[in-house]
Amino acid sequence: MVEPLLGRLNHLFHASQFPFPFHARLPSPFINSEPPSHARKITNTDQDFSLILLRKTSPIALFTRILPNQILIKRMFFELTEEQLAVQQAARDFAQNVLKPGVIERDREMKFPKSEVRQMGEMGFMGMMVDPEYGGGGMDTLSYVLAMEEISKVDASSSVIMSVNNSLVCWGLQQYGSEEQKAKYLPKLATGEWIGSFCLSEPEAGSDATSQRTTAVDMGDHYLLNGTKNWITNGGTSSVHLVMAQTHPEKGHKGINCLIVETDWPGVVIGAKEDKLGIRASDTHTIMYTDVKVPKENRIGEDGFGFKFAMKTLEGGRIGIAAQALGIAGGAYELSLAYSKERAAFGKPISQHQAIAFKLADMATDIEAAKLLVYRAAWLKDQYMDYGTASAMAKLFASETAMKHTVEAVQIHGGYGYVKEYHVERLMRDAKITQIYEGTSEVQRIVISRNVLNGQLYIPIWNGKVVGMEV
Numbered sequence: 001m002v003e004p005l006l007g008r009l010n011h012l013f014h015a016s017q018f019p020f021p022f023h024a025r026l027p028s029p030f031i032n033s034e035p036p037s038h039a040r041k042i043t044n045t046d047q048d049f050s051l052i053l054l055r056k057t058s059p060i061a062l063f064t065r066i067l068p069n070q071i072l073i074k075r076m077f078f079e080l081t082e083e084q085l086a087v088q089q090a091a092r093d094f095a096q097n098v099l100k101p102g103v104i105e106r107d108r109e110m111k112f113p114k115s116e117v118r119q120m121g122e123m124g125f126m127g128m129m130v131d132p133e134y135g136g137g138g139m140d141t142l143s144y145v146l147a148m149e150e151i152s153k154v155d156a157s158s159s160v161i162m163s164v165n166n167s168l169v170c171w172g173l174q175q176y177g178s179e180e181q182k183a184k185y186l187p188k189l190a191t192g193e194w195i196g197s198f199c200l201s202e203p204e205a206g207s208d209a210t211s212q213r214t215t216a217v218d219m220g221d222h223y224l225l226n227g228t229k230n231w232i233t234n235g236g237t238s239s240v241h242l243v244m245a246q247t248h249p250e251k252g253h254k255g256i257n258c259l260i261v262e263t264d265w266p267g268v269v270i271g272a273k274e275d276k277l278g279i280r281a282s283d284t285h286t287i288m289y290t291d292v293k294v295p296k297e298n299r300i301g302e303d304g305f306g307f308k309f310a311m312k313t314l315e316g317g318r319i320g321i322a323a324q325a326l327g328i329a330g331g332a333y334e335l336s337l338a339y340s341k342e343r344a345a346f347g348k349p350i351s352q353h354q355a356i357a358f359k360l361a362d363m364a365t366d367i368e369a370a371k372l373l374v375y376r377a378a379w380l381k382d383q384y385m386d387y388g389t390a391s392a393m394a395k396l397f398a399s400e401t402a403m404k405h406t407v408e409a410v411q412i413h414g415g416y417g418y419v420k421e422y423h424v425e426r427l428m429r430d431a432k433i434t435q436i437y438e439g440t441s442e443v444q445r446i447v448i449s450r451n452v453l454n455g456q457l458y459i460p461i462w463n464g465k466v467v468g469m470e471v
């Protein structure tokens, strides 16, 4: 079983320009020790790659990036680090103390959480994964997921603002932007001084994002941007848009570019705010661009990189939305558990009726399963491994869990669940969007089935590129 894997890995290493060697994962007794004698060492002297692989290691070995001459072995390990626990606690406190008091009013009045978002920026929640060099927190994806989860338990409107800024705008810029673009935009975005929007969807291009009608005509030193984007989160408050637009229609999706657009530039018009079912305090708008002059230096990546940029960025964004769904489900569960112990019917707490106890058991089980998928997707991303399938699975399962169990939470609360004061009806309305944006549940199933059928589950990546493969 091992030989074909070794052949495949060697092929991948040859096909790539990896600066660091990869080591196969060893079983736990060998953690922090020298590899055992029956480990096989393969060294590619030309390119300074080395691979140590136990003969009996599972062919679905996981790989981890290591520095030259170091052995860093990852194992299955469920405890959070002290830093991650501190982030989780800070987010929990912020959600309870700052977000919860006004959450019902903001939802009812569709009021953007302006001062709350400013405080989120001050606390470091708006650019958590951004390099400290650019004013961010330099944290891992799992820390970001933990913060998203805690904030979403209380206020999913605030968490989507945070999610778009962190995982679509800041991450996309940091990963694929030029040095000048990063220096100019990231410090403001990472601190929440500016908020960003990610503008892909159009009236005629939702799930099929290849059908972009917005155009970016090459005028030599600048692009002329024309078109309409809809459903844009942070649309009324953002200072920067990352806009996908077609430059070479004859090349299809390979002709799309991503342009950084400042919202005070002439020709940018913000449409009315959408009146939504859920996440009502978040700011969702249609945006019109008419003859907007965008300097060439504001294009992200090579000419035609825009569609790949959007797809790779959304892969990470889905982990954020999965965390949002996990939080919504967790919030509904916590409220239901507490309520079921307090509310009595037929002479005992309703939690003592098996019908309610079993609902709680199903909620707890599904939430734990969702948590494992979401945390694992974040972990894969932090290990520079392919996380496309994992993030789609996490988003699909967490969002379906959120929808299913927020409905059950309303049921557990009876009539009280149907009014705003008890929070669960809002969580139920908020849950629905997690099955729709950043790829509907149907689109996640397309991604998962395609990758499963292609056997592309665990392909290492470096710098956003799948090693040795076209994405």
Ligand SMILES: Cc1cc2nc3c(=O)[nH]c(=O)nc-3n(C[C@H](O)[C@H](O)[C@H](O)COP(=O)(O)OP(=O)(O)OC[C@H]3O[C@@H](n4cnc5c(N)ncnc54)[C@H](O)[C@@H]3O)c2cc1C
Pocket: 164, 197, 198, 199, 200, 201, 205, 206, 207, 208, 230, 231, 232, 233, 234, 276, 279, 284, 433, 436, 437, 438, 439, 440, 441, 442, 443
């Ligand atoms: C509140 C909100 C915020 C949003 N924020 C943003 C944002 O910030 N930036 C942004 O770019 N977009 C944003 N969106 C847009 C969102 O990503 C799209 O709504 C979503 O991708 C679905 O596209 P659509 O609405 O055009 O639905 P459609 O693509 O028209 O889909 C309609 C239905 O058909 C199904 N369907 C479509 N194709 C297939 C297929 N091949 N197989 C099976 N089923 C299929 C879909 O799953 C869905 O059930 C937001 C949307 C909302 C509602």
